[in-house]
Amino acid sequence: MRKTILLFASVLMILSVSVISPAIAASSYSLPANSARVPDSALVAAAKAEFMALSKKEKKAKVKEVKKELKKFKNAKKSGAEPSESTLLLVILAILLPPLAVYLYEGEINTRFWISLLLTLLFWLPGIIYALILILGEM
Numbered sequence: 496m497r498k499t500i501l502l503f504a505s506v507l508m509i510l511s512v513s514v515i516s517p518a519i520a521a522s523s524y525s526l527p528a529n530s531a532r533v534p535d536s537a538l539v540a541a542a543k544a545e546f547m548a549l550s551k552k553e554k555k556a557k558v559k560e561v562k563k564e565l566k567k568f569k570n571a572k573k574s575g576a577e578p579s580e581s582t583l584l585l586v587i588l589a590i591l592l593p594p595l596a597v598y599l600y601e602g603e604i605n606t607r608f609w610i611s612l613l614l615t616l617l618f619w620l621p622g623i624i625y626a627l628i629l630i631l632g633e634m
Contacts, residue, residue: 589626592623593615593623594612594615596611601629611626
């Protein structure tokens with residue numbers, strides 16, 4: 496029994512060093528979501544000038560095309576076809592340390608974090624299930 500516990504503890508330590516540490520480092524040094532989407536002001540001005548130079552029919556066609564692309568983007572986002580790397584790391588972390596995964600997902604200590612911590616302290620499995628439900632977007 497003691498050998499099994501030591502083996503389990505060593506596997507957890509190896510996993511924490513190889514999986515959890517990079518996940519925490521990546522989440523703490525990542526850029527805010529909006530900063531990657533801020534376009535260059537010169538590029539915006541050039542695009543605006545080009546759009547204003549179009550005829551009325553061409554403007555309508557461009558607006559229609561943009562709306563169609565926006566609709567495609569929203570549908571792809573809703574379907575969630577391909578999980579990102581951060582989601583995969585959060586799922587692994589939710590299995591090992593559910594409250595930490597909820598904290599990293601939410602970005603703050605809030606009610607969901609405390610619920611996850613309580614469920615994890617009472618029974619490990621409900622904490623894991625709750626964290627996975629939060630991370631995978633069911634709640």
